[in-house]
Amino acid sequence: MTRDASRPSRPASPTFSPLYRQIKDFLIRSLEQGEWGPGDAIPSEGELAVRFSVSQGTVRKAIDEMAAENLLVRRQGKGTFVATHSDPRSFYRFLRLVPDNGKAMPTVSDPFYCESIAATPEVAAALGLKAGDRVLLVKRLLRFDGEPVVFDEIYLAADLFDGLTLERLRGGDRSLYSLFESDFGVRMINAEEHLRAVAADAQSAELLGVGSGDPLLLVERTAYTYGNKPVEWRRGLYCTRHHYYRNDLG
Template sequence: MTRDVSRPAARLASPTFSPLYRQIKDFLIRSLEHGEWGPGDAIPSEGELAVRFNVSQGTVRKAIDEMAAENLLVRRQGKGTFVATHSDPRSFYRFLRLVPDGGKVMPTVSDPFCCETVLATPEVAAALGLKVGDKVVHVKRLLRFGGESVVLDEIFLLAELFGGLTLEGLRAGERSLYSLFESEFGVRMINAEERLRAVPADGQSAELLGVQLGEPLLLVERTAYTYGNKPVEWRRGLYCTRHHYYRNELG
């Protein structure tokens, strides 16, 4: 049988090569995802993990270094390596980048005023990987810095993960939202992507943020992901930058 030379020969797919330390990293992330070690827990030492995976300690160290750089793990000198947690005060400003013009950190208060289950609009469904009409939990809140209303957040969450969330629960205690999601629902935000643009204040945002109708606000749209790059939260934040600016570190 001869091959038709007018048709291109089929090519075998090349196997995807993954460095050994990346394979160890993937194993560790799956262990975190499945709850083998919870937020704030110490993980086994590099030596113990090297024995467990039958690799060198240097390979384990490289995997852990990369996970620490991605805020999945935290190294503590003389104490060991721990699973990162939103309860750590240092993690608060990892996801909130608004800074007072004077640079001084001001006391931040979250004031939620709405929590309800709604049907996903096309925009929300696209952001969370849902079907239009699927149930989502809808939260509205104000963030106050030093008593000044600065951020109006509209947040949408997967109902399958946050179905028990209530306004009373949101108002209880002084934890950040992500700390609450982690401790009460077992959902940890690993990373997020944001889109920023300037928009004019509408009637509601002008009233709640104490600005003039049409005054420029910074719109920050964020999709937050948990383990496995699964989107679990989409929010639209309107930021008043009259006395604050958005700060990001590159590199």
Template sequence: MTWMTGMPGATTVDDGGAKRHNVGAMQRAAAAIFAPIVAGARATPLYRQVKSALLRAIESGQCQAGAALPSEAALAAALGVSIGTLRHATDDLVAEHILVRRQGRGTFVAVHNADRFMFQFFHVERSDGLRQAPRVELLAFERVRIEEEPALALGLKPGEPAIRIDNRLLLQGKAVIHDQLTLPATLFKGLTEKRLRERKSTIYHLYQTEFGITVTRAREHARAAIADRSLSRLLGVASGAPVLVVRRTALTFGDKPVEYRISTIDTARHEYVHLLSRPA
């Protein structure tokens, strides 16, 4: 039997003594990344300290997107905590879509893909409940000096270098959403129009795999507005028609802002639908 955890030094072959070797390899891999948590050293609950340790390892790239974590036993031993405490921490991270459990295979660092984008970050569906991934048309890609509104959202000063991206999103073959994204240029060095056009999956997958930036959640504000002439041309709506404007600040670990997005939605046949849930 061949088995791999996705962590350094944790591959074994055959059965017999291989199980003992595998356990030892996982323990060494975990110990190389995690240090024991000193109980009582901080007022923070122990499971939250474990959660912070896991987040630091993911953020630093020591536990990479798509990789399996060491076993619960190996992790608990490396961190010096009980398996129950470790599970409390990993349960939180699974609920936050940072980790994902796969039955019979273990716990993995979540990867941004189309399914996750649709579940966590895309909330527009047709009024009859039809939900589909949008087709994205890139309208513009340019390097700019950031304006006051996105600068405030991203914690930058007006005039700092930024990247601005304009997209039109089509649902069921009709233009429904205009997105304008602003990115801090310092976080996305090397991003070009070609790389953006040729990405293999969602834009958040591009951030994660090519720039080491994982969007963990987003803060949104929505308000009603009316379409101006520019939007009328982009979405094919009448000038003065009602639209919904959603301002989103995408956040990475530590709630650091990495993207500011203004989405303008034609609500004639589509709605903004968000499933609310109580924190775990």
């Protein structure tokens, strides 16, 4: 017997969410609303258990999952803190390029362009905007031990970064994500990357000191803040002459 296509289908049953996941959602909402800022200590598991009228075990499970997702950081004997991009360890969470010898090298961000432009259809789709909406385009070189290794074109949702200028980007030695977090209240929570091999064009060849047509690694990244909101899309061209892209699985 076939179903009459004109008849409405039965609505799907509501998805069951475990209690600890509900507590996790409450905590994420508190982070998003700024109740606790980056680097702040959150209340103890006991205090949160009282607040939400649940067991400490339920709170612990929620916090464990958030710590695994780099939203929170546990510090033995001190408590649990909101993760921050000011922590040097967070730098390598989003930059996976490693020197061939495996030794950490001084890394310097060298921005050289910052302008408001109209979003192309590709950029708009990545950031959840409309084509023609204003976005900020930042161009920068990332140098490892003085050697230019990454050429980034970074597109940002302009309404979240009002007042961002090239002078501001060049001030101090903070990472871009640390600057976005501290000065604009935008914290990058997670990112999705697409990788492919490409040939260097004239501009990237000159900036990275390679020959035109030499192989480069193209890394396209969409970065998200709380609520899975896309706020950054970037195209990074990586020179892998003395470096490799590392991704830990498992």
